[in-house]
Amino acid sequence: MTESLLVVDGISKSFRGLRAVSQASLVVPQGGIVSLIGPNGAGKTTCFNMVAGVFRPDEGSITFDGRRIEGLRPDQICHAGIGRTFQIVKPFKELTALENVIVGALRATSDVRQARRKAEAVLDQLGMTDKRNQPAAQLTLPERKRLEVARALATEPKLLLLDEVMAGLRPTETDQMVAVFRELNAKHGMTILLIEHVMRAVMALSQQVVVLHHGQVIASGAPEDVVRDPAVLECYLGEEVEA
Amino acid sequence: MPTELVFTVALQGILTGLVYGLMALGLSVIFGVVRVVNFAHGEMMTIASYGAIVAFGAWNIDPLVAMVPIAVILFALGYAMQAALINPFINRPEHSQFILLAAVAIIMVNGLLMIFGPDARSVLVDYSLDSIEIGPLLVDKVRVITATMALAITAALFAFFKLSHTGKAIRACADNHLGALVIGLNVKQLYALTFGIGSACVGAAGAMMTLLIDTTPNIGPVFTLQAFVIVIIGGLGSMPGALLGGVLIGLSEAMSGLFFAPSAKTMFGVAILILVLLFRPQGLLGRKA
Amino acid sequence: MISRLIDGVPRRALVLLGLLLAGLLVAPLVVDAYILSILILVLYFAYTGQAWNVMMGFAGQLSLGHSLYVGIAAYTAAALYVHFGIGPWAGVLPAIAISMAAGLVIGFLAFRFGISGVYFALLTIAFAEFTRVGFDHFAWVNGSGGFFLPVTQQAASDPLNLRGSPTMFYYILLAVTVLAFLFCRWLLTGRIGYYWLAIREEPEAAQTLGINVFRYKMIAVAISSGMTALSGVFFAFYYNNLFPEQIFSMSRSIELILGPIIGGVGSLFGPILGAFVLTALAEVVTEIMHALGYEIPGIKQVFYGICLLAVIIYLPHGIWPPLRKRLGLEDRS
Numbered sequence: 001m002t003e004s005l006l007v008v009d010g011i012s013k014s015f016r017g018l019r020a021v022s023q024a025s026l027v028v029p030q031g032g033i034v035s036l037i038g039p040n041g042a043g044k045t046t047c048f049n050m051v052a053g054v055f056r057p058d059e060g061s062i063t064f065d066g067r068r069i070e071g072l073r074p075d076q077i078c079h080a081g082i083g084r085t086f087q088i089v090k091p092f093k094e095l096t097a098l099e100n101v102i103v104g105a106l107r108a109t110s111d112v113r114q115a116r117r118k119a120e121a122v123l124d125q126l127g128m129t130d131k132r133n134q135p136a137a138q139l140t141l142p143e144r145k146r147l148e149v150a151r152a153l154a155t156e157p158k159l160l161l162l163d164e165v166m167a168g169l170r171p172t173e174t175d176q177m178v179a180v181f182r183e184l185n186a187k188h189g190m191t192i193l194l195i196e197h198v199m200r201a202v203m204a205l206s207q208q209v210v211v212l213h214h215g216q217v218i219a220s221g222a223p224e225d226v227v228r229d230p231a232v233l234e235c236y237l238g239e240e241v242e243a
Numbered sequence: 244m245p246t247e248l249v250f251t252v253a254l255q256g257i258l259t260g261l262v263y264g265l266m267a268l269g270l271s272v273i274f275g276v277v278r279v280v281n282f283a284h285g286e287m288m289t290i291a292s293y294g295a296i297v298a299f300g301a302w303n304i305d306p307l308v309a310m311v312p313i314a315v316i317l318f319a320l321g322y323a324m325q326a327a328l329i330n331p332f333i334n335r336p337e338h339s340q341f342i343l344l345a346a347v348a349i350i351m352v353n354g355l356l357m358i359f360g361p362d363a364r365s366v367l368v369d370y371s372l373d374s375i376e377i378g379p380l381l382v383d384k385v386r387v388i389t390a391t392m393a394l395a396i397t398a399a400l401f402a403f404f405k406l407s408h409t410g411k412a413i414r415a416c417a418d419n420h421l422g423a424l425v426i427g428l429n430v431k432q433l434y435a436l437t438f439g440i441g442s443a444c445v446g447a448a449g450a451m452m453t454l455l456i457d458t459t460p461n462i463g464p465v466f467t468l469q470a471f472v473i474v475i476i477g478g479l480g481s482m483p484g485a486l487l488g489g490v491l492i493g494l495s496e497a498m499s500g501l502f503f504a505p506s507a508k509t510m511f512g513v514a515i516l517i518l519v520l521l522f523r524p525q526g527l528l529g530r531k532a
Numbered sequence: 533m534i535s536r537l538i539d540g541v542p543r544r545a546l547v548l549l550g551l552l553l554a555g556l557l558v559a560p561l562v563v564d565a566y567i568l569s570i571l572i573l574v575l576y577f578a579y580t581g582q583a584w585n586v587m588m589g590f591a592g593q594l595s596l597g598h599s600l601y602v603g604i605a606a607y608t609a610a611a612l613y614v615h616f617g618i619g620p621w622a623g624v625l626p627a628i629a630i631s632m633a634a635g636l637v638i639g640f641l642a643f644r645f646g647i648s649g650v651y652f653a654l655l656t657i658a659f660a661e662f663t664r665v666g667f668d669h670f671a672w673v674n675g676s677g678g679f680f681l682p683v684t685q686q687a688a689s690d691p692l693n694l695r696g697s698p699t700m701f702y703y704i705l706l707a708v709t710v711l712a713f714l715f716c717r718w719l720l721t722g723r724i725g726y727y728w729l730a731i732r733e734e735p736e737a738a739q740t741l742g743i744n745v746f747r748y749k750m751i752a753v754a755i756s757s758g759m760t761a762l763s764g765v766f767f768a769f770y771y772n773n774l775f776p777e778q779i780f781s782m783s784r785s786i787e788l789i790l791g792p793i794i795g796g797v798g799s800l801f802g803p804i805l806g807a808f809v810l811t812a813l814a815e816v817v818t819e820i821m822h823a824l825g826y827e828i829p830g831i832k833q834v835f836y837g838i839c840l841l842a843v844i845i846y847l848p849h850g851i852w853p854p855l856r857k858r859l860g861l862e863d864r865s
Contacts, residue, residue: 091737092730103741104741328841335848337594342790504669
């Protein structure tokens with residue numbers, strides 16, 4: 001067993017008495033790719049937002065890289081070494097793609113030239129060099145999604161949180177994204193935690209899958225085991241099939 | 244200080260505040276639906292006031308009667324403004340919308356200045372100086388009448404939004420812009436209608452206001468600010484909130500005039516505004532965003 | 533440091549800027565007193581617009597109450613001069629400090645309580661109004677009666693006390709405007725500039741990238757209000773009279789921000805161009821009206837309003853960005 005990078009231990013969160021997440025725990029090993037799945041309203045995003053610093057958990061602890069991070073602000077979480085993307089992309093519209101990524105790269109350096117070089121390298125890595133001088137507002141959805149990833153990567157995170165980064169993409173575009181993350185993981189050892197609805201991507205990417213239902217973790221393990229788990233089939237995949 | 248005086252001044256303040264409330268209601272309705280802050284609101288009120296002054300001066304029409312055609316004219320003005328100017332700005336950044344309406348406001352104030360000059364004007368009807376006895380208190384008749392009418396108009400508007408088909412459609416637009424588009428409502432037209440209704444409110448208030456205060460072109464910006472203060476205190480988009488805010492401001496003005504200097508009156512309103520913004524930004528009766 | 537200021541700027545832009553500066557430097561030698569007074573006004577609005585632009589154009593916080601900073605700085609410097617004989621160059625420091633403090637208080641309250649957009653704008657108006665009424669009753673500076681600096685006829689300029697000819701004021705203002713322009717360029721090309729633009733565009737995403745949004749907004753407010761304070765000090769010593777009714781008024785705040793909006797919010801040259809265009813426009817209209825024999829009060833402002841309307845409708849980003857593109861002066865990257 002490799003070392004754990006992120007350990008979420010029994011976190012809960014209620015909104016106006018409604019328990020969105022209840023005693024959820026999960027572990028992301030160093031260098032691993034873990035998917036968080038579950039039907040709509042299962043508490044995935046809430047869970048994710050607690051790790052990303054948007055909400056403070058009501059109880060439980062989040063340990064990242066040996067350090068307790070629950071209740072830190074999102075900018076502090078970023079400095080701790082976690083980069084994230086948004087499900088609904090939030091590019092800096094009037095800035096160019098390159099400038100967008102420079103903002104991220106300035107996390108690690110205050111020197112703009114150095115940040116620019118870093119940003120150019122990241123854009124290159126994601127195959128976006130030809131788009132670098134386009135204002136983000138003019139990019140297509142898949143390009144914007146890539147830009148989100150590039151921006152997050154430029155902050156030099158140890159862990160990448162991906163919030164439904166495949167949503168809205170066509171199957172070929174999904175495959176391209178999957179390839180990007182595989183390469184990041186294989187070549188650069190990037191650890192990834194993703195929320196994902198697109199099972200095609202989940203199955204292709206994850207080494208481990210955690211299933212949330214009604215705010216609780218009901219199963220976790222290798223993807224091929226989890227999809228055969230009767231509880232999972234009933235709550236999640238069953239619903240998907242009906243729909 | 245005699246208690247009766249305090250109560251009389253307080254009551255006068257509350258009555259005036261109801262007319263303020265009607266003026267602010269227009270702003271609130273417009274913001275609540277169109278999500279555009281009408282920075283020319285006070286200026287539009289001043290246009291209505293001059294309309295009433297002209298009607299009285301030229302044909303001796305009581306402002307309370309002239310109020311009806313004036314409200315109709317302001318409705319048309321508001322409708323046209325929304326349709327021609329503001330609709331294309333709906334998705335522009337806030338500062339663009341602001342500068343658009345600020346430009347309109349500048350044109351209105353100075354247009355009035357060109358036509359009517361800088362001198363203060365007022366309307367003196369034969370009952371201007373009459374008083375009504377309410378228990379031991381003696382209050383101005385015009386304030387009682389205008390406050391009653393402001394309440395009646397608000398009630399009518401309230402009924403319109405709650406009961407009529409168009410009113411419901413407008414509320415739907417306010418709640419969910421996209422949804423309203425999806426179910427096939429003509430959102431732009433409803434926006435124009437809303438701006439017209441808000442303008443009609445401020446038109447009625449402007450006509451009535453001539454009975455209460457002197458009018459100069461320069462009170463426009465003052466009342467724009469006043470309307471903001473009122474709707475933010477009451478809650479942007481809340482109709483009862485606008486009335487409550489108006490009453491609070493009317494009361495605070497009257498009381499600060501009595502206990503401090505009359506010139507300090509806006510300070511109290513603004514102080515209330517700052518406190519509300521900090522501790523209850525949605526306003527006293529506003530819903531949390 | 534220096535190279536950062538001119539990095540990526542096309543040579544033509546540098547040449548044009550140099551020509552403009554040279555023109556402004558020799559202007560007092562060739563123009564008459566009337567034109568000089570207008571140029572002073574242009575520079576005043578260019579500088580103040582630049583200061584406001586830091587907060588709105590860079591960091592995206594719409595302030596409609598910048599007259600507050602002009603006013604309290606003007607009063608601070610003037611009161612120190614009149615009551616204690618402290619000269620403007622010493623008085624400018626407390627003036628800046630007080631303006632900044634006011635900005636930081638408003639910023640702190642607004643940003644900590646999560647007030648933004650229209651609500652923030654209204655809060656800034658509210659504070660300016662509050663202060664205006666307060667100064668109306670502030671006897672130490674003569675309340676609503678106005679506060680006056682002694683005007684003495686002097687043979688020679690006395691720059692140490694900011695007493696002297698319009699030419700002296702002109703050159704001081706020109707120097708301040710140029711420095712502000714360079715300072716803003718320096719800010720915008722540095723980390724803080726990128727951070728502000730990120731906050732302006734998407735505060736939530738900015739925070740996710742490690743930006744302490746609250747802190748950078750506060751810095752923007754501090755710099756903007758501090759810069760604006762200089763305008764106030766200048767105003768006090770140039771005009772020699774201060775009335776709360778005028779200096780703190782909402783219309784004064786709006787006047788200050790028209791330039792950058794017309795010129796182009798967020799661009800460096802926009803406030804300068806906007807100040808030129810607006811001031812020139814106002815003067816031309818006055819001249820035309822005068823020539824035609826119309827002396828109706830308000831007609832100038834109506835025309836002004838119509839021009840404003842036209843610009844905001846047809847040039848949503850202001851005059852400068854499309855003009856820059858047309859002239860081929862955009863930064864290379």
